[in-house]
Amino acid sequence: MNARIEDYALIGDLESAAMLGTDGSIDWLCLPRFDSPACFAALLGTADNGFWRVSPVGAGPCDRRAYRQDTLVMDSHWECPAGAVRVTDFMPPRAQLPCIVRVVEGLSGAVAMRSELRPRFNQGRVVPWVRTQEHCTVAVAGPDALWLSADGPMEIRGGDHTASTVLDFTVSAGQRLTLQLVWAPSHLPDPPAPLSVPAETALKATGDFWRRWTAQCRYQGPWREAVTRSLITLKALTYAPTGGIVAAPTTSLPECVGGERNWDYRFCWLRDSTLTLSALLRSGYRDEATAWLDWLVRAVAGDPADLQAVYGVEGQRRLPEAEAPWLPGYEGSRPVRFGNAAVDQLQLDVYGEVLDTLYLSLRAGIPMQPHLWSLVESLMSHLQEHWREPDQGLWEVRDSRRQFVHSKVMSWVAADRALRMGELLGRDESAGEWRAMRDAVHREVCHEGWDDGRRSFVQSYGSPVLDASALLIPKVGFLPADDVRVRDTVRAMEALDHHGFVRRYAYDGGGTHDVDGMRGSEGTFVACSLWYADALAATGHLRQARETFERVLDVRNDVGLLAEQWDPVGRRQLGNAPQAFSHIALVETAFALQEAGA
Numbered sequence: 001m002n003a004r005i006e007d008y009a010l011i012g013d014l015e016s017a018a019m020l021g022t023d024g025s026i027d028w029l030c031l032p033r034f035d036s037p038a039c040f041a042a043l044l045g046t047a048d049n050g051f052w053r054v055s056p057v058g059a060g061p062c063d064r065r066a067y068r069q070d071t072l073v074m075d076s077h078w079e080c081p082a083g084a085v086r087v088t089d090f091m092p093p094r095a096q097l098p099c100i101v102r103v104v105e106g107l108s109g110a111v112a113m114r115s116e117l118r119p120r121f122n123q124g125r126v127v128p129w130v131r132t133q134e135h136c137t138v139a140v141a142g143p144d145a146l147w148l149s150a151d152g153p154m155e156i157r158g159g160d161h162t163a164s165t166v167l168d169f170t171v172s173a174g175q176r177l178t179l180q181l182v183w184a185p186s187h188l189p190d191p192p193a194p195l196s197v198p199a200e201t202a203l204k205a206t207g208d209f210w211r212r213w214t215a216q217c218r219y220q221g222p223w224r225e226a227v228t229r230s231l232i233t234l235k236a237l238t239y240a241p242t243g244g245i246v247a248a249p250t251t252s253l254p255e256c257v258g259g260e261r262n263w264d265y266r267f268c269w270l271r272d273s274t275l276t277l278s279a280l281l282r283s284g285y286r287d288e289a290t291a292w293l294d295w296l297v298r299a300v301a302g303d304p305a306d307l308q309a310v311y312g313v314e315g316q317r318r319l320p321e322a323e324a325p326w327l328p329g330y331e332g333s334r335p336v337r338f339g340n341a342a343v344d345q346l347q348l349d350v351y352g353e354v355l356d357t358l359y360l361s362l363r364a365g366i367p368m369q370p371h372l373w374s375l376v377e378s379l380m381s382h383l384q385e386h387w388r389e390p391d392q393g394l395w396e397v398r399d400s401r402r403q404f405v406h407s408k409v410m411s412w413v414a415a416d417r418a419l420r421m422g423e424l425l426g427r428d429e430s431a432g433e434w435r436a437m438r439d440a441v442h443r444e445v446c447h448e449g450w451d452d453g454r455r456s457f458v459q460s461y462g463s464p465v466l467d468a469s470a471l472l473i474p475k476v477g478f479l480p481a482d483d484v485r486v487r488d489t490v491r492a493m494e495a496l497d498h499h500g501f502v503r504r505y506a507y508d509g510g511g512t513h514d515v516d517g518m519r520g521s522e523g524t525f526v527a528c529s530l531w532y533a534d535a536l537a538a539t540g541h542l543r544q545a546r547e548t549f550e551r552v553l554d555v556r557n558d559v560g561l562l563a564e565q566w567d568p569v570g571r572r573q574l575g576n577a578p579q580a581f582s583h584i585a586l587v588e589t590a591f592a593l594q595e596a597g598a
């Protein structure tokens with residue numbers, strides 16, 4: 001039986017991240033990067049797919065845990081019959097090699113502890129060879145090596161049928177023991193350098209790094225704690241060497257437990273990363289925006305016809321989707337997938353998201369390099385030719401292409417923001433054409449995307465399906481919030497309500513299968529509930545907006561994290577976690593409610 005998705009906390013070093021359970025077990029970790037093969041994959045299978053647990057012997061979940069304020073450093077506390085102990089887990093922002101530090105401190109009595117390390121390289125599959133060398137244990141297979149060191153007297157056992165390395169030790173009140181695990185390329189012969197950095201030094205530097213970063217946050221409203229945790233999570237999903245931002249650090253956490261809706265999110269969607277950038281910019285973070293703009297220019301360089309919806313963290317274009325039959329899946333949710341076939345989809349909304357972010361960056365005072373204006377021109381010239389085509393839309397449907405209303409609305413955004421940037425920069429060479437396109441899209445959407453019987457914008461032209469993405473129409477400025485069509489659409493979205501939360505789409509309030517062709521129904525999409533709150537606030541329903549927002553805040557896990565979806569009946573998180581989309585929307589809604597006086 002797998003732990004609940006909400007049982008996991010995130011620690012990370014801005015190049016990869018680990019999922020740490022309430023029981024002290026790290027059940028998911030890809031090294032050296034977010035998109036590298038996993039060395040711990042128990043999250044998607046069993047203990048034999050790899051984990052590293054540090055906890056009192058025989059203990060269950062910790063009694064309490066919390067991030068140290070404004071950091072990504074996690075403290076887990078156990079109160080045992082023999083005494084109390086705290087384990088502090090963190091990953092120092094990377095200097096050279098990735099490292100996980102686990103500091104065990106006795107608070108009272110004397111507690112018997114165990115560290116059990118069971119790496120399984122190459123996506124939870126390969127059992128390494130383990131040897132002990134100069135106070136370290138090293139596990140090696142193929143290109144990977146994991147070096148484990150401890151700074152105290154411990155009994156090391158290993159080499160049994162589980163190929164685990166077990167360290168037993170006792171911590172008494174006032175005692176402290178540190179375990180460090182470093183990944184290194186397996187051809188390096190010596191214990192790697194991070195093992196020689198004292199844990200105290202690394203802990204202080206890591207805490208200081210996060211506190212300094214958090215101190216730049218401009219949000220001062222009533223939900224500061226939630227906003228800060230979301231921003232830290234978004235920052236933790238940033239791949240620092242290139243500025244790319246992953247949608248989530250996990251793959252194949254199911255949208256439907258036991259079902260096939262399992263996807264790999266360890267990549268940079270232009271949609272998710274542009275929205276992350278908007279949330280960070282709004283909150284006062286400019287360095288990330290600058291780094292991401294550089295990433296964008298490198299990633300999309302070339303023919304605009306080849307623009308993809310998703311890239312690898314270094315801007316790679318090929319992310320072949322494959323199934324991993326050796327992994328049984330989270331609670332049997334199969335297949336487990338690595339890679340994502342969405343790279344080959346046409347998703348026209350990304351032009352609008354990219355141009356909106358460029359515009360926001362320019363407005364925030366980030367200077368626009370001349371090559372960025374060329375990018376604007378080339379994206380627009382491609383979109384002018386293609387906006388009328390059907391596509392797979394923001395939900396990335398895997399069956400037939402459609403005339404998605406959201407894709408058209410975002411094509412309008414693309415033209416609108418290109419025009420605004422032109423005005424700011426005094427570049428009006430293409431203004432006439434872009435204005436004509438903007439007006440044509442507007443006319444078409446208002447005609448073809450509007451269902452007069454339902455009194456709502458619908459998912460695609462001529463379809464009866466309602467789609468929560470229509471809630472973004474006032475937010476992006478396509479129509480003002482006081483337009484009767486916006487008011488009616490917000491009212492119609494009640495049909496997407498599922499126990500107080502909002503589904504992304506449904507046919508007459510029913511399931512999603514008829515809409516996306518996938519088997520199994522899914523949970524409510526967290527971002528959609530927050531878009532609903534935004535639209536309620538914009539249309540003057542302030543009390544309802546606040547209640548909707550607070551309902552979402554209530555389903556964050558104990559350390560403030562949100563997955564992609566929430567199942568209000570099973571009362572559990574679903575989908576990859578923590579998901580950028582959900583945390584972006586939380587930050588945006590906190591600002592929107594504050595501005596609306598809700």
Ligand SMILES: OC[C@H]1O[C@H](O[C@H]2O[C@H](CO)[C@@H](O)[C@H](O)[C@H]2O)[C@H](O)[C@@H](O)[C@@H]1O
Pocket residue numbers: 247263264265269271272340341342394395396397398581
């Ligand atoms: O619903 C089917 C699709 O689900 C995934 O896409 C979702 O996640 C993306 C990343 O957060 C997001 O940009 C998109 O809007 C979501 O629908 C999956 O990655 C797709 O491959 C799949 O077709």
